[in-house]
Amino acid sequence: MTHGRVLLIEDEPALARGLSDTLRAQGFDVTIAADGAQGLDVATRGAADLILLDVMLPKVNGFEICRAVRAHGIDVPILMLTAKGQEADVVLGLNLGADDYITKPFRVTELLARIRAFLRRRGPVPTSMAFGDCTVDLVGRRVTRKGAPLDLTVKEFALLAYFAVRPGRALSRDIILNAVWGHAVFVTPRSIDRCVTTLRAKIEPNPHTPIYIQTIRDVGYRFDPAGGSS
Numbered sequence: 001m002t003h004g005r006v007l008l009i010e011d012e013p014a015l016a017r018g019l020s021d022t023l024r025a026q027g028f029d030v031t032i033a034a035d036g037a038q039g040l041d042v043a044t045r046g047a048a049d050l051i052l053l054d055v056m057l058p059k060v061n062g063f064e065i066c067r068a069v070r071a072h073g074i075d076v077p078i079l080m081l082t083a084k085g086q087e088a089d090v091v092l093g094l095n096l097g098a099d100d101y102i103t104k105p106f107r108v109t110e111l112l113a114r115i116r117a118f119l120r121r122r123g124p125v126p127t128s129m130a131f132g133d134c135t136v137d138l139v140g141r142r143v144t145r146k147g148a149p150l151d152l153t154v155k156e157f158a159l160l161a162y163f164a165v166r167p168g169r170a171l172s173r174d175i176i177l178n179a180v181w182g183h184a185v186f187v188t189p190r191s192i193d194r195c196v197t198t199l200r201a202k203i204e205p206n207p208h209t210p211i212y213i214q215t216i217r218d219v220g221y222r223f224d225p226a227g228g229s230s
Contacts, residue, residue, distance in 0.1 A: 006029070009038075118168065127139045167224065
């Protein structure tokens, strides 16, 4: 039984071969696309459970593939493969709908852990979720900590709810801003940082060393309901 269908879009033959052999040995069904045009064609058919996407590709780059996949309404996890020093590329990819990134060279064990985590999280949007000593009722719009209700502002709840249904995803400030604040006037990415600070004060065991809402330098935030223990 396969553990999932992975589409690997990578133009470096040695890396593509090594990754595909490793993934297949772990029980994944792997399709390799050696250039962007081929990758775009396979990706937009919706036949993968997860896409490993190199940024720099011949014919069609990874950004255009990511944009096209999301434009087709395909919501599979997209994990970008980037080179060191490509922070700007990472932010652009996340804003186009990628879920996370891993920097080359990377440990295969880390890549496998990321893939498995994303595939585990796929499924229906939950109506409630728990992390640490907090419980979030997404339908009733209530949050409790140790059984006692937490007094969250409208924006704090909206931000926590947005994080809660996207565990493990690297979320840029721009994409959070558009999703939670919309097109509100006079709102900047700093508004997110302020809201995160006040939210952390209410849900984190120690707001000064947060374990649930984690900062990703130069990008934004990642919500980890396991508190870094997974």
